[in-house]
Amino acid sequence: MASSPIWASRPKTRGLVLDVIRSARSISRVELAAATGLTGATISEVVRELIGDDLVVEAGRGAPTGGKPRTMVQLNPLARYSVGVQLERNTCVIVVIDLAGRQVARTSFQGVATMPPERALPLVAAQVDALLATAAVDRDRVLGVGLVSYGPQDRRAGVLLTPQPTEEWLDHPVALRLAEALGLPVLLDNDAAAAAIGEYWMGTVDPRSTYGCIYMATGIGGGVVVAGEVYRGSSSNSVEIGHISIDVNGDECPCGNVGCLENYAGPSALVRQALATPGLGRRLALDPTATDVLTEFARIAAAANTGDAGARGLVEQSARYLGHAAVTMACLFDLEAIVLAGPSFAVAGSIYQTMIQQEVDRRLFARRAHQVRIVPSVNGSDAAAIGGAVLVLRSELTLGHPHPQDRARAAGSDEAG
Amino acid sequence: MASSPIWASRPKTRGLVLDVIRSARSISRVELAAATGLTGATISEVVRELIGDDLVVEAGRGAPTGGKPRTMVQLNPLARYSVGVQLERNTCVIVVIDLAGRQVARTSFQGVATMPPERALPLVAAQVDALLATAAVDRDRVLGVGLVSYGPQDRRAGVLLTPQPTEEWLDHPVALRLAEALGLPVLLDNDAAAAAIGEYWMGTVDPRSTYGCIYMATGIGGGVVVAGEVYRGSSSNSVEIGHISIDVNGDECPCGNVGCLENYAGPSALVRQALATPGLGRRLALDPTATDVLTEFARIAAAANTGDAGARGLVEQSARYLGHAAVTMACLFDLEAIVLAGPSFAVAGSIYQTMIQQEVDRRLFARRAHQVRIVPSVNGSDAAAIGGAVLVLRSELTLGHPHPQDRARAAGSDEAG
Numbered sequence: 001m002a003s004s005p006i007w008a009s010r011p012k013t014r015g016l017v018l019d020v021i022r023s024a025r026s027i028s029r030v031e032l033a034a035a036t037g038l039t040g041a042t043i044s045e046v047v048r049e050l051i052g053d054d055l056v057v058e059a060g061r062g063a064p065t066g067g068k069p070r071t072m073v074q075l076n077p078l079a080r081y082s083v084g085v086q087l088e089r090n091t092c093v094i095v096v097i098d099l100a101g102r103q104v105a106r107t108s109f110q111g112v113a114t115m116p117p118e119r120a121l122p123l124v125a126a127q128v129d130a131l132l133a134t135a136a137v138d139r140d141r142v143l144g145v146g147l148v149s150y151g152p153q154d155r156r157a158g159v160l161l162t163p164q165p166t167e168e169w170l171d172h173p174v175a176l177r178l179a180e181a182l183g184l185p186v187l188l189d190n191d192a193a194a195a196a197i198g199e200y201w202m203g204t205v206d207p208r209s210t211y212g213c214i215y216m217a218t219g220i221g222g223g224v225v226v227a228g229e230v231y232r233g234s235s236s237n238s239v240e241i242g243h244i245s246i247d248v249n250g251d252e253c254p255c256g257n258v259g260c261l262e263n264y265a266g267p268s269a270l271v272r273q274a275l276a277t278p279g280l281g282r283r284l285a286l287d288p289t290a291t292d293v294l295t296e297f298a299r300i301a302a303a304a305n306t307g308d309a310g311a312r313g314l315v316e317q318s319a320r321y322l323g324h325a326a327v328t329m330a331c332l333f334d335l336e337a338i339v340l341a342g343p344s345f346a347v348a349g350s351i352y353q354t355m356i357q358q359e360v361d362r363r364l365f366a367r368r369a370h371q372v373r374i375v376p377s378v379n380g381s382d383a384a385a386i387g388g389a390v391l392v393l394r395s396e397l398t399l400g401h402p403h404p405q406d407r408a409r410a411a412g413s414d415e416a417g
Numbered sequence: 418m419a420s421s422p423i424w425a426s427r428p429k430t431r432g433l434v435l436d437v438i439r440s441a442r443s444i445s446r447v448e449l450a451a452a453t454g455l456t457g458a459t460i461s462e463v464v465r466e467l468i469g470d471d472l473v474v475e476a477g478r479g480a481p482t483g484g485k486p487r488t489m490v491q492l493n494p495l496a497r498y499s500v501g502v503q504l505e506r507n508t509c510v511i512v513v514i515d516l517a518g519r520q521v522a523r524t525s526f527q528g529v530a531t532m533p534p535e536r537a538l539p540l541v542a543a544q545v546d547a548l549l550a551t552a553a554v555d556r557d558r559v560l561g562v563g564l565v566s567y568g569p570q571d572r573r574a575g576v577l578l579t580p581q582p583t584e585e586w587l588d589h590p591v592a593l594r595l596a597e598a599l600g601l602p603v604l605l606d607n608d609a610a611a612a613a614i615g616e617y618w619m620g621t622v623d624p625r626s627t628y629g630c631i632y633m634a635t636g637i638g639g640g641v642v643v644a645g646e647v648y649r650g651s652s653s654n655s656v657e658i659g660h661i662s663i664d665v666n667g668d669e670c671p672c673g674n675v676g677c678l679e680n681y682a683g684p685s686a687l688v689r690q691a692l693a694t695p696g697l698g699r700r701l702a703l704d705p706t707a708t709d710v711l712t713e714f715a716r717i718a719a720a721a722n723t724g725d726a727g728a729r730g731l732v733e734q735s736a737r738y739l740g741h742a743a744v745t746m747a748c749l750f751d752l753e754a755i756v757l758a759g760p761s762f763a764v765a766g767s768i769y770q771t772m773i774q775q776e777v778d779r780r781l782f783a784r785r786a787h788q789v790r791i792v793p794s795v796n797g798s799d800a801a802a803i804g805g806a807v808l809v810l811r812s813e814l815t816l817g818h819p820h821p822q823d824r825a826r827a828a829g830s831d832e833a834g
Contacts, residue, residue, distance in 0.1 A: 152783040161785040210651040222749070226650075233643075233751020234627040237783035244745045245780075248663045248681075248738065257744060257780040264665075321665065327674060328661045332639075332749055334650020363662075363674040366569040366654035368578040 017046045028070035054079045081142045084389030087149040089113045089218045090292050093385040105135035113165040117172045125181035143396040144185035146388030148194040155236040158188040193230045194387030195341040196223030201390040204378045211337040216344035220262045265321035267297035280310040301347035319352045323359025330372045341377035434463045445487035471496045498559045501806030504566040506530045506635045507709050510802040522552035530582035534589040542598035560813040561602035563805030565611040572653040575605040610647045611804030612758040613640030618807040621795045628754040633761035637679045682738035684714035697727040718764035736769045740776025747789045758794035
């Protein structure tokens with residue numbers, strides 16, 4: 001209670017109304033009042049303000065209901081844009097989305113992993129500039145950039161607390177430096193948390209539900225969303241599912257824990273296992289010296305799909321390990337659904353979905369209370385980048401910074417603080 | 418957002434003010450406004466209402482600050498009471514607390530585990546009646562009963578979803594039957610969640626913090642509190658830490674999972690391990706036919722404290738397993754502290770606290786972001802029963818049912834929805 005001061009209620013009301021308009025696509029003021037529980041007078045005032053800010057437009061009349069036909073309102077999708085940047089070990093993905101969450105531009109490039117941040121971040125900024133220019137997006141309409149990456153992070157400071165991809169990235173002010181290079185506000189967030197909130201925004205899940213996301217790229221991360229808000233914990237370093245232990249007697253991980261899920265089920269582990277299986281590495285044309293783990297892993301996943309018994313065995317074992325961790329996640333957070341997102345579910349997603357669902361159905365403590373559905377992400381490989389852009393939309397709009405001119409802050413967000 | 422309708426804000430304001438008065442013990446209206454962020458006019462109105470309901474009294478003047486001396490307000494602790502009942506496999510604990518959370522009466526008795534609910538619940542009701550009579554508590558001032566037990570549960574329906582202690586308890590309407598027998602509202606909740614919220618109420622932890630609780634009696638449960646509210650998840654069956662797996666290759670548990678923590682670290686497991694250790698069972702005078710696991714476990718814990726190497730080895734191994742699960746819990750929920758509560762931490766609590774702290778310090782993924790403190794419960798063995806009573810106080814007062822005459826509902830609470 002004490003963490004939710006009363007003065008936050010005005011912008012929250014505005015964000016709520018905008019969120020309902022967005023998910024309804026087209027809605028009357030009367031329907032808005034019913035959906036939000038707000039009074040007609042409050043709805044009229046908030047909608048007037050949103051129209052004044054060009055975020056919402058009136059658009060025709062609703063179906064006749066006996067009385068006076070009702071004027072419908074809807075989002076003005078091209079009024080604002082936001083950018084999502086995902087920094088991964090191998091790849092950097094950049095997307096631009098409009099106010100309705102539709103992707104209007106996308107690019108990706110490799111090589112960031114081998115550069116120090118002083119070189120990598122200007123390169124990212126140049127790519128963002130080029131993408132906005134190509135898509136002919138007016139920069140004055142860009143709310144900001146959601147930069148998403150792995151944890152742990154100091155989200156408020158906009159700093160990564162991990163020596164990845166290299167030691168030089170640890171404690172580097174990534175959000176501030178990217179903001180300076182771009183002249184746009186940048187907020188840093190966890191990639192898996194971003195992927196999770198992106199699913200909500202895209203309408204995959206019931207907005208009132210409690211659901212989780214397992215995000216698998218090179219590493220494995222997680223996010224949980226409760227009634228439309230990211231579960232943050234004390235420092236936004238929550239749901240690090242890749243580094244929960246699945247084996248109390250397992251090997252030590254560089255993170256300090258033993259038996260970490262990532263070392264059993266993640267792409268690097270599978271590539272290692274495949275290379276150690278006689279004949280399999282050669283059959284799948286794996287390159288033992290490759291630095292791009294995702295491409296090597298994709299070969300294994302593709303072979304599993306087409307029936308190679310060795311590859312299939314490895315992917316199924318990985319799926320069982322993930323299922324095991326999904327049971328822990330669902331058991332602790334009491335989830336209704338878990339979304340599988342990220343590039344490493346792209347190829348063999350249906351094997352993963354089927355086997356994780358089986359594990360959860362068999363093993364979950366509270367299965368008498370309700371089922372937990374395992375579902376594929378609507379945003380697929382780009383879920384984290386899209387989610388990063390969505391976090392900016394939500395943060396800027398909900399906190400009542402609708403004018404892109406208000407760019408005092410370079411980094412940080414109090415959205416769910 | 419959608420789950421928190423606007424009409425709930427009035428009672429929330431009232432609950433917030435009451436909570437600040439309670440934790441401050443004595444506070445002026447001006448200080449209340451500063452602490453809550455509410456306007457002076459709102460504070461005056463809410464305080465007037467609380468005084469009218471006899472929940473708050475004016476009590477002298479504050480220290481002079483230069484201007485007019487301020488009238489202080491404080492809780493009227495004897496205005497209301499609530500009852501906490503913990504149903505465990507071996508023992509039933511009943512406590513009565515006043516509005517300030519002080520325990521005014523306590524009793525416990527054994528044997529409930531061997532009875533069907535039709536016989537056990539009237540016995541519990543008779544004990545509650547006797548306790549209230551002995552403590553001379555006016556029944557009109559009793560807000561209700563918090564009945565706490567293990568999960569899974571259907572909390573809204575007031576039903577246990579587990580065949581424990583015996584098959585007859587599965588799906589039995591325990592909350593409704595106890596409410597009928599007592600003529601008092603009864604809400605059912607999870608014992609570990611109750612223990613967790615009890616710590617907050619008693620002031621052990623910062624009210625804005627995110628912390629967890631590991632509750633160990635015969636079984637092992639868990640709870641998480643975020644800014645003063647129990648983390649509920651989708652069906653209030655969250656944080657079942659006794660049934661997360663610590664070994665993907667472990668034995669199957671009756672719950673359906675494999676390698677469950679409870680079967681490695683819980684009191685039953687330790688008694689089994691002690692009896693299987695040559696000479697140890699006899700040395701500690703363990704009874705292989707005993708049904709009261711807690712008493713047998715207490716012998717092992719006591720011997721560990723006094724330096725019996727065999728017993729100490731078993732308790733330390735149990736603590737390492739619990740530390741392993743605590744790392745998972747802290748890693749997923751991003752906790753600032755974990756409270757150890759319940760009767761099975763009573764004897765060897767300091768061994769557990771030390772070793773769990775060591776594991777968390779060494780193994781936690783986000784330890785660069787902040788430390789996680791392992792702390793003993795202020796409510797000790799009775800943490801769950803006291804927490805059950807606290808949940809009733811919070812629920813009734815926050816939801817604006819200050820008059821004990823309002824007893825339409827027999828079971829259920831929407832406190833944290």
